[in-house]
Structure formats: C-alpha cells, structure tokens
Amino acid sequence: MTMLGDRQQLSYIASQAADARLNLELETEGMTLNIGPQHPATHGTLRIIARLDGEQVVWAEPACGYMHRGYEKLAEVRTFPQVTTLVNRIDWLGSFANEVPFILAAEKLMGIEVPTRAQYIRTILFELSRIANVSLFLGDLGVQLGAITPVFLAFRDREYVLNLIESATGGRFHPNFDRIGGLKDDLPAGWIDETRAVMKKLRSFCDQIEDLLFGNEIFQSRTRGIGVIPRDVALQYGLSGANLRASGVDWDLRRDQSLPMMWNKADWKVWTHPDGDSFARCWIRLQETRESTKIVDQLLGSIPAGPVMAKVPKIIKVPEGEAWVSTENPLGEMGYYVVSRGDLGPFRVKIRSASFNNISITPWLLRGVYVPDIVTILASLYFILGDIDR
C-alpha cells in the first residue's frame, strides 16, 4: 500500500523472534503454557503466559495489547460529538454506559444543564446496558466452569434487552445515542410498557440462574475460597465495581457521588460481601442485576415530560479546562479525564477503563492456583478485552 507496509511486516517478524527468545529464556523448569490469545475461555484475545509445575501455576502473566486500537490518540483528532462512536466500542457489551461519562465530562466543562427527561432516560439506558452486560456474564460463568446450559438462557433473555435498546436507539450493540446536551431522540411509543415486561422476564432469569448455577454444590466448591482478594490489595490495585464490593468495600459510584443522573431518585441497595473470593464476586453481580431491574422499574414510572435535548450550539466547542467524570459501569469504574483547549475536539482524553485495573491484579492473584482455577478467577473478575486494551 505504502512504504509503511514492508516496514510493518519486518517489525512484526522481529517481534515474533523477540517473543520466542523470551519464551526460551523462561523454559528453565516446569512447563510454560500459553492460554490464548485464541482460546474458548478468554473473553477475547487475552494471552496468559503461565509457568506450570504439574497442575499448579508458578507464575502467570497476562500479555495484553492484541486489541489495542489507540483510542486516546484517535480521540485527539475527533470532534467532541465524534468521540462517542469510538468510545462505544471500549466495553462493547454495555456500550451505552461508555458514552455517558465522556458526555458528562464535556457537559461539565461547557456548563450545560441537561433536561430532566433526558437524565431519566440516560439512567434507564445505562441500567439496561448494565443488565445486558452482566446477564451475559452470568451465563458465561457457567460455561467457564463446565455447565453449558445457562449461557443459552442468558442469551435468550439478553435478546429482550437488546431489542429494547435497539428500539430506542437504533443500535443493539453500539447505540451511539448520547449527545452533548441530551439524547439524540425521544423514546418510541410503548417502550415503557415493553421495558416493564422485559424487567419481569429478567428477574425470573436471575432466579433461574440462581437455582441452576449458584445453588449447585459443584459450583460452590469451585468458586468458594478461590482467588481471595483482601480489601487493601483491592484498593491498591484500583479494583472497582463488583470486584471491590466483594472484598467488603462499601463503595458504589452511583450512590457516592453526585452526577446529573437519576440514581438517587430510585430506592435501591448496594450489595457487598465480606469474603473477597470468586463466589462473592459472582454473587454480587447477580444481586446487582436484580437491583438494576428494580431501578429501571422505579424510574420508568416517573419520567417527566419535556425535551430530551438542551439548547446547544450547532458546532460544539468545549471551553478550556480539565474534567474528570467516572461512573459505575457494568465492569467497574470507568472514567474519562478530558483536557480541552477550547477547540472542536479534545486536547487529551485519558480513558480509565475498569478491566485494565481489574486484570492488573492477576499476576499477584494467580500464583499457586491450579490451572482450572485460572479460568474460574478470570471468569469471576470479568473483563472485556476492549476495556483492557482500549
């Protein structure tokens, strides 16, 4: 194509050789096993290099970057509204939730107040994306441990949520619906009643999964006491979301900070668990899915009438400043540090993604576990590759 093609190819071969040298160097004892990058267990192209002694891990190290798309560099050449298309694809299962913190940061810098109706709908869509994301986690949890049936139930019930998101935003996976100042469109007719029906279905799905998977003795013996993360280690590594709450830290960004979103208008509970093991993480996510359905139900009943878009100029220029907004995304704490220079687009965007921190604990956590437990621990930490690699 251009000169870059040949150079890229040579560098690729050279890096392959460098990696091989690294592998050879490490082959001193035991067996070095590459789990991934293509593997049924990892949620994407994550490569874990594990040195095994029999069935026990001596050390394990994730090698990321197979999906690095350079979003922070790309965001610098985009205008502010265009960044949402990029950012949708970081955590692609709960994609609306990725747009929200960025839009909130831009609105904070511009000083725009979003109409209440838009805030309600944003919160509802945010919680729907959380439900879509975590219900896949619950199904996938079974597959990682060998139970092949729950994942089909999960996909079946997740389809309802995706259909809802599609009817409101036009996109199942990448809605690209949030705009600076509000939302792109209003809700279609009949959406509210449909959502209520879907939330009922999802509550019964949660009950089914609890029966089928969480009550199972084998599941319990595979997850209890596996991968225990003490509270101070979790805080040091910056674990967030259900992983942090499973270690006993009572911290939920929806409750503990004030953003122009409507979580405080609903009555819901923050779940924590003292154990810090894999079972705790999985269990908390199950309970949080139920809470999300409750939040959606309550908010649906009180959406005010009004516009969904504030008065915003046609060309958006965000005034100079720096802003940090983070929200309680399905995977954890996701935040954007937006630096603006009064230009059409951001000067620098630092994307703080939850899975990057969540997976950074694995070298510490995976020492001395068995090979099957690697899969259990990764499944319970729950990451999306796009979130790690951005």
Next chain:
Amino acid sequence: MIALLAEVPYWGQSLLRVLGGLVAVLLPAGTIVYVFLFKMMSFMQSRLGPMEAGPYGSMQLFAEVGKWLQKEDIVPERADARIFKMAPVIVLLSTFLLVVVVPFGPDAWFTDFATGVFYALAVSSVSVLGILIAGWSSANKYSLLGGLRAAGQLIAYELPMVLAVIGVVIQAGTMNLQKIVVAQNSGSMFGVDAVGHPYVISQFVGFVIFMIAIQAELTQAPFDMPIAESELVSGYMTEYSGFRFLIFFIGEFATAGVFAMIASVLFLGGWGVPFSWFGWTSIDSIDNWMNVVGPLIMFTKMMLLAFIIMWIRFSYPRLREDQLQRFAWKGLIPVALVNIAVTSVLKVAF
C-alpha cells in the same frame, strides 16, 4: 430361532455376530447422539437443535459423519505418527470388546463367559490406554494436560465401579451376565414376584455408585476435566480432526450406550421381564419371540440410563481435578466397601 441358526454354517454365524456387534454398538451411539445430544440438550437450553437435515434434523448425524469423513487427515509434525493414529482405534476397540459380553435375549448373545463381569470390567479399562497415548503423542501441551488428567481420573474411578458391581455379584451368586439377568427376573422381593428382583432396588447404593463411576469413566460432566473445553480447548482430542475425531466422537457415545447396557443388565434386569408374567420357570422355558423382543427391551432400558447420564452432563459444572480425586478416594470407595460388607452379611443371614 436356534433351529434356524443351527442350519447356518459357522462362517455365517460369525458374520452375523460381527454385524450384530456393529449394530449393537453403532445403533445406540447414533440414537443417543440424536435424541439426547441434538434434541434433548437443545430443548433444555431453550432452542430447537438441528432441524434442517431430514425431518426434525434426524439425518443430522449422517450429515456430520459425511462431513468428518471428507476432511483432511492432519497429523501434527512433531507428533508420534503411528501412536497418534492408533489412539482413537484403541478407544473404540474397547467398546466393541465390551459389547461382546452383553446378553440381548435368552439365546441372543455373542459370548457367554462364566466370568462375564470380570471380563467386562477388565476390558473397559483398555480405553484409558487409548486416551493416555492420544494425549502424549499429540505433541501439544493442552493434550498432555488432558491426557494426564484423564489417566488419574479414569484409574481412580475404576475402583468404585468394580466395588459397586461386587455387591451385585454377591447377590446373584454368579459372574455370568446371562445368569444375573435370569436371577433378577426370576427372583422375588418380599415374596412378591410380580416385579422380579431388580438389583436397582436391593443394591440401590451400588447402583448410584456405579452410575457416578460410569459418568467419570465416560469423562462426562461433572467429571470432564480431561476435555475441559474452557481450559484445554479439547484436552486429549485437541489435535484430532476429521476421521480420527469421528472415531473419538463415536467412541464417546458408543461407550456411553454400552455402559448403560451393562448397567441395565446388572441392575435393571437386562433384556428380561419378570418371568412370572408369562409363567416361565427357567431360561430354557422362555419362548422364542423373546429373542426379538429382548433386544428392544434392552434398548429401552439403555436409553433410560443414557438419559440420566446425559441429563447430568448438561446440567452440572465440572469438578476440579483434586476435588474429583477426593470424591472418588474419600467418598465413593469407602461407601462401596461398606455396601459390600452389608450385602454379604445380609446374603448370608437371609
């Protein structure tokens, strides 16, 4: 029937036996795959399963067999080629050797060993060899892990299987499988002979242990560590594709069928119905039509037990290797030993 068969020359009888053996192994395998793997699993998972090939997807198995047969025969470069190619055959071979002792009717049997049970248990462990050498010769770390896990697991669960069967042998007083069937169907429980004396009731503990041990011998969930798909891709079968994978696949379900047959012989009364229904007194007084109906009854009982095996497979997550071993050595074997002791005491007392 005997009169008919007596006129067939010896080579004809052998040919019939070979064909019968093939049918006895492949027909259950195919039926189990279609009914349970394609359809029952799909319905349990809220989907329909294959529907395109044939009415309600009944020809799907033939389509799959055809697909696998026409694939390229790949042997990894660093694999030990000869052993690599032998491994699937050994696994399937043990299934054929096993079905040889199963009686299908009063006169419809392949062999009538006096020590049929002993032979069956011995031969069923030949498949372990096949799995081990498949894992080792594949030159693949995942296969190696799978093969090692399989070796440990299969050897560990041989013991509960053997010990559970000893209770049946003590109760029947013989190791001949045909005589065990007759003993169950001509016996009576608490003086009532309308149901015969199926050992599933009097040897219930043994039955449960045997079914769990079979689940492990077949490397089905919750004991499918050797094939743990989410960790080891396919375990010892990772490097096998095409025809060789087909043999592993058939072997897996054929062995499930044959083990279910053996379990139904040992515990459910095999090909027979209680003799009191038709007023038979001994095996010689059974009517000839039983040789046709017997295999059907055996087939039904086999499907029932295979249903249980598959149902558990689709529902449970898998046990970790050390939990699996602990369960066998610290759980099943002591219970089986106690079962033997109690059975022998009760047999002598009554």
Next chain:
Amino acid sequence: MVLNLPSEKVKPLSSTSETATLVVDTAREELLATIKNSLGEAVVDSHLKPGDDLWILVRTDAWQASLKKLRDVHSFDYFCFLSAIDWMPSPYGRGEDDPTEPAPERDTTIRPGYAGGETRIQVFVRVVNSTTHIGLNVKVDVDDTTPVIDSLISVYAGANWHEREAHEMFGIDFAGHSDLRNMYLPVDFEGHPLRKDFPLLARMVKPWPGIVDVEPLPGGDSSDATNDGDAS
C-alpha cells in the same frame, strides 16, 4: 453552572441574580489546607474547583514521598490511575492536512493546564479516599531532556501496569520499576505514540477523507436553537 451538591458541607452563598451561584466546598478546602500543611514545600501549586475536583502540582523530587504521605497520613488508599499529558499542541493539528499542500505553520507553545507546570510532559495520578470518596489529582513535572521520575510501585502496587503504559506511550522512564516492558505495543516498536509530535499513522497512510468528501461545517452561531451534534 448548577451541579447537584455532594455533601452537607457544601453550601451555596446567596447572590444577586446576575452573578452565578457561588459554591463553597468546605470539605475540599479543608483537605487542601491539610495537605499543604503536611506536604509543605512539596506542593508547588494547586487548583480547586468547588463541588467538583481538586488538583495539586508536586515537586518532581518529592513525587514518591508525597504520594506515600497521601496514602498513609491522608488515607488516599484507592489508586485510580496514572497517566501523562503532553502539553505541546500537535504540529499536525487535527490530522486534517491535505498532503498535496504544504503543511501550515502551527503554534506549538506549551501551556500547562490546572495547577500549572513548567515542562512539556506531566505525569498525573488520581488517588481517592475510599471512605470520604473525595478524589485528588496529583500532577508532577517531568524533565524535558531526561524524562525520569520515581516509580510509584512501592506506594501503590497497581501502578505497575499504568507506568508501563505511560512509559511506552510517552517515553517516560520510571526509576525503580523493575520491569518496564511494553504494555500494548510490539516488542520493538519505535517511538512513543501518545506524544504530540508522533503523528497519527492512520492519517499519514491515508489522508483525512474530509478533505474531499465532506461538506463544510454549518455556520457556527451559538445562538442557534437546534443542534444535530455531528460534524458533518
């Protein structure tokens, strides 16, 4: 600007209808005073946005010690992230240059952001107090000629991966970090992509389609009522 106010310590001052409502953030002001007290000379500058956030700029040689104090004395035990900012405006602009025309002259003077700073590249870290839920952004200057700074691994174990990423993206060396391998990029990648003078390779390979394809932006009057939110 009206935000939902976080805690009862923040109270709005009364004001006339012409000026914006002034917000007083007592919690953060007290926190800033305490930090300045205990860190003393190490704090070069600070910036407080009431009701929003708090930034401090720390002296380069006191980087590790300050964060250690923040963790131990002020209970900032949650490590959110570590990254860097390159304050030089990009000489490539927004990547929309027509390759057939000569590159326009661009202003590349370095202007730092909140809490000041003197160097082109700054490392910044965000730490949060897990009980009061108040966060703190700590910035530090990194020397332009020899970009070396102390590693925070001994203070926050989670800084490991973040420093690796900052190293490969900005070229900052972290003294004391034993394993500064590349995080995302291949082993022998040359250059530091997030620096502003490293061009966006995608735009070098294929020019911005907007040069020929796209119609120009509509007239940019901020008094327009409607907004379509898209650039084209």
